[in-house]
Amino acid sequence: MSADLDDICRVLRDLGLTSYEAKAYAVLVQRNSSTAVELARGARIPRQRIYDVVDGLVQRGLARPLSGEVVSFAATDPRIAISGLVAEHRQRFSSLALNADNVSEELSGLWHSGQQEQTPLAFVEFLRDPASLGARFLELQSRATTSMLLFTRQPYVVDNNGPGLDATRRIAESGGDVRCCYEREVLDSAASVETLKQFVEAGEQGRIVEKIPMKLCLVNGTHALFSLTDPVAGGLTATNVLVEHPDLATSLTYAFEAMWATGRPVLDVAREAGYDV
Numbered sequence: 001m002s003a004d005l006d007d008i009c010r011v012l013r014d015l016g017l018t019s020y021e022a023k024a025y026a027v028l029v030q031r032n033s034s035t036a037v038e039l040a041r042g043a044r045i046p047r048q049r050i051y052d053v054v055d056g057l058v059q060r061g062l063a064r065p066l067s068g069e070v071v072s073f074a075a076t077d078p079r080i081a082i083s084g085l086v087a088e089h090r091q092r093f094s095s096l097a098l099n100a101d102n103v104s105e106e107l108s109g110l111w112h113s114g115q116q117e118q119t120p121l122a123f124v125e126f127l128r129d130p131a132s133l134g135a136r137f138l139e140l141q142s143r144a145t146t147s148m149l150l151f152t153r154q155p156y157v158v159d160n161n162g163p164g165l166d167a168t169r170r171i172a173e174s175g176g177d178v179r180c181c182y183e184r185e186v187l188d189s190a191a192s193v194e195t196l197k198q199f200v201e202a203g204e205q206g207r208i209v210e211k212i213p214m215k216l217c218l219v220n221g222t223h224a225l226f227s228l229t230d231p232v233a234g235g236l237t238a239t240n241v242l243v244e245h246p247d248l249a250t251s252l253t254y255a256f257e258a259m260w261a262t263g264r265p266v267l268d269v270a271r272e273a274g275y276d277v
Contacts, residue, residue: 015085017060020045020053025062028075035072060085127240134158136242137217137225141167144219149256150180151216161195165202172203179205181259182266183212193275196266207263218256224249 005026012022020043027043028034034042040050054073057063062081066072075081127133137157141148141164148171158164168178180199186192186208200206215227224245227238243249267277 021056024053033072033074123244125242133240138163147177149218151212153183153212168204169202181209187273193270197277206266208269209263222246
């Protein structure tokens with residue numbers, strides 16, 4: 001088959017014909033008529049397939065049978081045949097476009113509804129690095145209005161906790177609850193003790209406890225920021241989690257109260273350690 005006929009067959013395939021149908025039609029248009037056997041030979045189509053191929057051409061209007069002693073076939077005028085194939089594609093595309101528009105409208109409605117749904121665990125935020133943890137800790141304190149309960153131990157989340165001091169003063173002045181449990185190591189330096197004194201003067205109630213299980217900040221009874229130390233790596237690695245969930249905050253408040261009950265007032269312990277506070 002010539003290069004031109006190869007191109008013609010390619011276009012016919014694009015219009016929906018099989019490879020054998022395209023080859024058979026390209027050969028058939030060059031003859032007045034042809035029997036199935038002659039067409040198989042001319043188009044190099046296996047004889048066991050030619051009758052299915054011819055039936056396909058007839059059903060699609062590309063060929064018509066001619067009666068006689070031996071049935072032969074003639075090609076439909078290519079202008080009519082090609083127009084018919086294009087019309088089929090246009091009709092199919094129109095139907096597809098209509099269905100696509102309908103599906104688009106339905107999916108659009110589902111999409112808008114989906115935007116109102118909360119992603120599973122959207123109330124949980126994992127803080128991967130110390131900078132993110134420090135920023136969220138300061139932000140959480142600045143948003144505190146009614147209560148702030150903390151477990152604190154070294155290394156501290158931030159070095160200079162001015163927002164925490166402001167939040168303590170603001171909550172205490174409005175009659176809220178600010179309490180913090182510290183490990184005894186907070187008394188290791190005069191600078192740390194001076195900071196403790198500032199928080200107590202701002203309205204915080206602080207107690208020294210034997211051991212802090214984890215760093216924790218509970219705000220307004222709704223938000224819990226905590227750090228879980230890797231049980232294998234120990235203090236070298238921690239997972240920091242911020243959860244907005246009142247039920248979890250309530251459960252952790254019970255844990256805080258149990259720890260709080262074991263502690264002693266921080267300034268009393270500091271005086272026993274020799275500090276003038």
